[in-house]
Amino acid sequence: MHILVIDGNHVEAEFRQKFGPTHEYTFFRISEVATYDDFNQQLEACLIACNVVFDLPGLLHLQNRKLPSLLPVFQEMSGAANSSSTLSSSVCFGFCGLPTLLNRALLEVSLYDEADRGKLAETCAALGTDYRVVEDRVGLVTPRVICQIINEACFTLQEGTASMQDIDLGMKLGTNYPHGPFAWANAIGVERVYAVLEALWQDTHDERYKVCPLLKRQALRGQPFAV
Structure with missing residues (x-):
């Protein structure tokens, strides 16, 4: 083809x-x-x-x-x-x-x-x-799940619960994911992660999809996470 x-x-x-x-x-x-x-x-x-x-x-x-x-x-x-x-x-x-x-x-x-x-x-x-x-809805399935995980990781970092490196390592070891959430956000593109979450929030107004200010700041600045 x-x-x-x-x-x-x-x-x-x-x-x-x-x-x-x-x-x-x-x-x-x-x-x-x-x-x-x-x-x-x-x-x-x-x-x-x-x-x-x-x-x-x-x-x-x-x-x-x-x-x-x-x-x-x-x-x-x-x-x-x-x-x-x-x-x-x-x-x-x-x-x-x-x-x-x-x-x-x-x-x-x-x-x-x-x-x-x-x-x-x-x-x-x-x-x-x-x-x-999959269901015809914003975020489909995998993007919705992965971007939500990244968003929760940003809240965890913002609150000072753990460092970026510890969160990435913990997710890789604990869930066997191919990347930690911050490295994954960089690989996808922080701006794209933000766009998915913002679209989900506008579509559902579900608190799960409310974008973390830390993630929004990185996206608007066009900056990856310093992992």
Whole structure:
């Protein structure tokens, strides 16, 4: 398959590891296109040539476009809510595309339309990946859980209960997670963690998702944690 990835350069290595070398890849970086006309022409050419789209900005640049008939489009849904697709002629799914969470045995996906379940199975078979359908909601499942753990770790650090290094080491040894919460936040991107939690808070107003001031400060400053 020819896989088009829109604004996914930060997870290019994970895409190639996840789906393997048998596919053709195009990584379309919006910020590198000089003019609006160039953007439209280049994106249209990429869309015509590809068999499947992974859209990391989340349909921002695809809405109201006439796409090839039944083109599967996977929308990154970790920090957004969207119960329906506005893409004409396409078949749209949600997926988890956060760094460190893409290259896993199962592709985490959501359905906008139950009638598209067969197309999802067909597309994932062609991509050579197993998948798991989760509820179509903000944060999906894994991003919601991991970002909540990171947020709680920030509260623990802010309150002076333990050091950043001790929290990371304790979580790795105690839960067998691949990373401690602060190292994981850096790997995902602190700004992305904040965006997921803020979207969850706006969607639910559940106190569990209220962003720790320490995490918010790091995200707004664009600074990783000093682990």
